Amino acid sequence: MRIGITCYPTYGGSGIVATELGLELATRGHEVHFITYANPIRLDPGTPRIHYHEVEVSNYPLFQYPPYCLALASRMAEVAEDYELDLLHVHYAIPHSTAAMLAQQMLAARRRLPFITTLHGTDVSIVGMDRSYFPITKFSIEKSDGITGVSQDVRRETYEVFGVKNEIRVIYNFVNTEIYRPMEDRPNDEKRLMHISNFRPVKRVTDCVRILAEVVKATPAHLYMVGDGPDRPEAHRLARELGVERQVTFLGKQDHVERLFPRMHVLLMPSEMESFGLGALEGMACGVPPVATRVGGLPELVTDGVDGFLEPVGDIAAQSRRVIELLTNEPLHRTMAEAARRTAVERFASSLIIPQYEKYYEEVVANGKD
Numbered sequence: 001m002r003i004g005i006t007c008y009p010t011y012g013g014s015g016i017v018a019t020e021l022g023l024e025l026a027t028r029g030h031e032v033h034f035i036t037y038a039n040p041i042r043l044d045p046g047t048p049r050i051h052y053h054e055v056e057v058s059n060y061p062l063f064q065y066p067p068y069c070l071a072l073a074s075r076m077a078e079v080a081e082d083y084e085l086d087l088l089h090v091h092y093a094i095p096h097s098t099a100a101m102l103a104q105q106m107l108a109a110r111r112r113l114p115f116i117t118t119l120h121g122t123d124v125s126i127v128g129m130d131r132s133y134f135p136i137t138k139f140s141i142e143k144s145d146g147i148t149g150v151s152q153d154v155r156r157e158t159y160e161v162f163g164v165k166n167e168i169r170v171i172y173n174f175v176n177t178e179i180y181r182p183m184e185d186r187p188n189d190e191k192r193l194m195h196i197s198n199f200r201p202v203k204r205v206t207d208c209v210r211i212l213a214e215v216v217k218a219t220p221a222h223l224y225m226v227g228d229g230p231d232r233p234e235a236h237r238l239a240r241e242l243g244v245e246r247q248v249t250f251l252g253k254q255d256h257v258e259r260l261f262p263r264m265h266v267l268l269m270p271s272e273m274e275s276f277g278l279g280a281l282e283g284m285a286c287g288v289p290p291v292a293t294r295v296g297g298l299p300e301l302v303t304d305g306v307d308g309f310l311e312p313v314g315d316i317a318a319q320s321r322r323v324i325e326l327l328t329n330e331p332l333h334r335t336m337a338e339a340a341r342r343t344a345v346e347r348f349a350s351s352l353i354i355p356q357y358e359k360y361y362e363e364v365v366a367n368g369k370d
C-alpha cells in the first residue's frame with residue numbers, strides 16, 4: 001500500500017510510535033510518506049520506501065498564529081495526489097485529524113482518500129477537553145474513516161469524553177524485540193535506575209528524584225534521567241536539595257535508547273497519567289522491570305508483581321520499597337526481568353502488532369468501495 005503518515009516529529013511517544021510504524025511498514029514492502037514539519041526523530045531518511053515531505057508554514061507578519069493546520073492539509077492533499085496514496089494515517093487528533101479531513105474534502109471530486117486517526121491519550125484527556133478544541137476534535141474523530149486507540153483505556157476515555165459512536169479499534173503500542181533486547185551480561189558495577197520522558201508535569205519527574213533519595217538510604221544506586229522538558233530544572237534543583245546530585249545524571253535527549261536500556265536495572269515511571277507507557281515497554285523488552293503507577297493503560301501492559309510493579313500515583317514510599325526490593329533481591333530481579341522480556345515478546349512485539357495495522361488499513365480502504 002501507499003500510506004501517508006503524519007505525527008509530531010519531535011520527542012514524544014506518539015511521534016515515536018508513528019515513526020517506528022512507518023519503518024516497520026516499509027520493511028514489509030509498503031511505500032510510506034511522512035508528511036510532517038520536521039524529519040521525525042528515529043527516522044533515517046535514506047531508508048528504502050520511506051519518503052519525507054516537509055510541511056512549510058509561512059510566517060506572514062499578519063499571522064499572529066501561523067496556520068499550520070492549513071499548510072498541513074494542503075501538503076497532505078498534494079502528496080496524496082502526486083503519489084496516489086491509498087490512505088492517510090494520522091497520529092494525535094489535534095490538529096492532524098482535522099487537516100486530514102480537509103485534505104480528504106479537497107480531493108473528494110477526484111478520488112477517495114480515507115484517513116485513520118490514532119488516539120494516543122493526551123489528545124483526548126488534555127487537549128480534547130479544552131473547550132476551545134473540543135468541538136473540532138470530536139467532529140474530526142467522528143469523520144475519520146477509522147479510529148484506533150493505543151489501549152483499552154484510551155478507547156474507554158474517548159467514548160466517555162466525546163460520546164462518539166464510531167468503532168474504536170484498540171491496537172497496542174509495539175516494540176521491535178530484535179532491536180530492543182537484553183544484554184548478555186548487564187554491567188553490575190552499580191545499580192542503575194532510569195527515567196525517560198519529555199519532563200512534562202504529567203510525568204512527575206521530581207518523584208524520580210525523591211524515590212532515588214529514599215532508595216540510597218537502603219542501597220547504593222544511580223539515577224539516569226533521559227530526555228528533556230519543562231520540569232528538568234526543578235528535578236535538578238531537588239536533587240541538590242536532597243543531597244543526591246552526585247547520584248543523578250541528566251543525559252538529555254538520546255537517539256539510541258535501545259543502547260541505554262539494557263544497561264539499566266529498573267525503569268521509573270511515576271506518571272500522573274499514561275495512556276500506554278511506551279518507555280516502559282521498551283525497557284521491558286530489554287529486560288528492565290518497571291516500577292510504575294497504576295494509571296491509564298499501564299495495567300494493560302504491566303502485570304503487577306509479575307513483570308513489574310504498579311503503585312499509586314505520588315506514593316513515594318511504596319515505589320521506593322519496590323525499587324529497593326528489586327535492587328537487593330537478585331533472584332526476584334532476574335525473574336521479573338525475564339517476565340518483562342517475555343511480555344514484550346509475546347504480547348507487544350512489532351511482528352504481532354504491525355499486521356493488525358495492515359489488516360485495519362485493508363478494511364478501511366475496502367469499506368469505501370461498497
Ligand code: GMT
Pocket residue numbers: 011012013014015017092120121122150173198200202273274275276277278279296
Ligand atoms: O507521554 C507524553 O507526554 C507524550 C505522549 C505523546 O502523545 O507523544 O505520549 C502518549 O502517547 C504514547 C504513545 O502512544 C504513550 O505511550 C504515552 O503513554 C502517552 N502519554 C500519556 O498518556 C501521558
